[in-house]
Amino acid sequence: MRMNKKNRQQFDLLKLLVKKEITLRYKRTYLGFLWSLLNPLLTSLVLFVAFSVFMRFEVENFILFLLAALFPWTWFSASVAMSSNTFIGNVSLIKKVIFPKHFLLLATIIAQLVNFIFSLPVLIVLTYYYGSTPSLNWLIGIPVLVIVQFIIIYGLSLIISIANAFFRDLEYLVNVLISLLFWMTPIVYPLEAVPEEIRLFLVMNPVTYLMQAWRDLFLNNILNWQYIFVSMITAVVVLLTGILVFKKLDKKLDEVL
Amino acid sequence: MIKAENLWKSFPMRRDRPGLKEFVVNAPKFLKDNNNRFWALKGVSLLVKKGESLGVIGRNGAGKSTLLTLLLGVAHPNEGSIEVSGKRTPLLELGGGFHPDLTGIENIIINGVLLGNTEVEIRARMAAITAFSELGEFINMPIRTYSSGMQMRLAFSIAIHTSPEVLLIDEILAVGDESFRKKSGNALMELIKGGVTTVYVSHSMDAIKKVCDRAIWLEQGEIRAEGETGLVVEAYLKTQG
Numbered sequence: 470m471r472m473n474k475k476n477r478q479q480f481d482l483l484k485l486l487v488k489k490e491i492t493l494r495y496k497r498t499y500l501g502f503l504w505s506l507l508n509p510l511l512t513s514l515v516l517f518v519a520f521s522v523f524m525r526f527e528v529e530n531f532i533l534f535l536l537a538a539l540f541p542w543t544w545f546s547a548s549v550a551m552s553s554n555t556f557i558g559n560v561s562l563i564k565k566v567i568f569p570k571h572f573l574l575l576a577t578i579i580a581q582l583v584n585f586i587f588s589l590p591v592l593i594v595l596t597y598y599y600g601s602t603p604s605l606n607w608l609i610g611i612p613v614l615v616i617v618q619f620i621i622i623y624g625l626s627l628i629i630s631i632a633n634a635f636f637r638d639l640e641y642l643v644n645v646l647i648s649l650l651f652w653m654t655p656i657v658y659p660l661e662a663v664p665e666e667i668r669l670f671l672v673m674n675p676v677t678y679l680m681q682a683w684r685d686l687f688l689n690n691i692l693n694w695q696y697i698f699v700s701m702i703t704a705v706v707v708l709l710t711g712i713l714v715f716k717k718l719d720k721k722l723d724e725v726l
Numbered sequence: 727m728i729k730a731e732n733l734w735k736s737f738p739m740r741r742d743r744p745g746l747k748e749f750v751v752n753a754p755k756f757l758k759d760n761n762n763r764f765w766a767l768k769g770v771s772l773l774v775k776k777g778e779s780l781g782v783i784g785r786n787g788a789g790k791s792t793l794l795t796l797l798l799g800v801a802h803p804n805e806g807s808i809e810v811s812g813k814r815t816p817l818l819e820l821g822g823g824f825h826p827d828l829t830g831i832e833n834i835i836i837n838g839v840l841l842g843n844t845e846v847e848i849r850a851r852m853a854a855i856t857a858f859s860e861l862g863e864f865i866n867m868p869i870r871t872y873s874s875g876m877q878m879r880l881a882f883s884i885a886i887h888t889s890p891e892v893l894l895i896d897e898i899l900a901v902g903d904e905s906f907r908k909k910s911g912n913a914l915m916e917l918i919k920g921g922v923t924t925v926y927v928s929h930s931m932d933a934i935k936k937v938c939d940r941a942i943w944l945e946q947g948e949i950r951a952e953g954e955t956g957l958v959v960e961a962y963l964k965t966q967g
Contacts, residue, residue: 481844482839484845485836489825489828489836493825564795565818567798723800724737724801
């Protein structure tokens with residue numbers, strides 16, 4: 470691959486930031502990178518116990534049903550939550566070195582994406598376990614949904630990371646909103662289980678379509694183009710808003726860091 | 727080449743930045759809050775030709791460091807324009823970008839790339855950088871085990887080995903112990919005299935006289951004098967009693 474020097478340097482920088490993000494997170498633990506896989510698995514275990522032992526949700530193949538949406542959700546929520554700290558946690562870097570700041574956001578999202586990709590084998594094993602096989606749809610659906618979700622996360626991160634430098638309260642608000650969003654998105658329960666009159670709230674939530682599209686792919690082996698299309702529109706809107714907000718606040722960032 | 731025209735830079739005078747709640751409650755006040763600002767730079771213009779070195783002197787709070795951050799590009803002026811051709815290398819507070827859990831070697835690579843080099847270039851200079859830093863075995867240890875002097879030595883070694891084209895220096899010639907100070911001073915001198923464009927902020931008039939072709943004297947955000955280094959320094963020292 471031939472690149473000019475500037476592109477090469479930018480590529481190296483992003484690569485190193487991603488590597489740093491991945492290796493540093495668990496650097497001083499014994500299990501290291503394994504935690505990236507262990508974390509969502511343990512969370513699923515908790516939810517699995519809660520919903521199939523205590524609350525007795527009658528859903529077929531519940532564990533696959535759950536993980537099909539929970540893994541992508543983990544990528545989403547972890548990246549968005551971390552973005553609030555990206556700039557205020559890297560003040561010394563941002564104030565002393567000139568480099569594309571948004572690389573820090575991209576690095577977080579890519580590192581979390583790597584975690585997500587490493588959790589895919591779990592889904593594949595489960596699919597076989599429940600007597601089905603991953604089809605060609607996966608080869609199309611996964612890249613498309615990854616790109617769409619990447620853009621949505623990136624757009625949100627642009628807004629949250631820079632806005633949090635100006636209003637530090639946002640960080641705490643974001644965490645609450647993420648857990649609200651988690652319960653308002655059909656992840657641990659099916660959309661159909663929600664009473665008709667409240668379902669409207671879920672239908673208005675753009676993340677619903679994204680998570681449903683993932684679930685349709687992994688659980689039902691369907692490419693739900695309608696939902697994918699809605700998610701694409703969400704991605705475009707969020708990204709444009711993000712760029713706009715970022716550009717506007719970036720000029721004053723040095724005053725508040 | 728560095729060309730800056732009519733730079734104005736202000737900071738809000740608020741004691742603390744508002745939180746979201748306070749902001750919402752007092753939104754109109756904060757949005758109008760433009761008169762209550764501290765002007766760190768008021769219409770500064772300068773031109774540093776390629777290979778030239780410009781000294782910046784003045785009392786504390788005169789706007790010297792603000793000027794450097796604008797030239798570096800990590801802060802934006804409220805008004806005015808800046809043009810810099812060439813790769814900018816800061817020598818401000820050293821070691822800002824280091825990560826404590828990464829080893830010396832790992833930090834060299836990431837810092838070198840941050841300063842505008844490719845990874846291959848940095849690896850090619852690894853031996854020179856580690857040798858210059860005199861860190862020995864410590865180079866494979868996490869930075870958190872370093873003393874502050876060791877960190878500064880490493881940061882300095884990286885910066886001067888990344889083929890800088892524009893050097894922005896803020897009072898750093900005093901790195902490490904006596905022998906390292908001498909060595910780093912010489913290395914810096916070699917770069918500056920070797921065609922690197924330099925802006926040099928210092929309180930040491932001797933250093934300024936030794937390093938700079940020209941100097942400007944900042945006072946309360948304005949240029950009070952500029953010209954040949956010796957003359958500007960002399961004029962400045964007269965007012966300092």
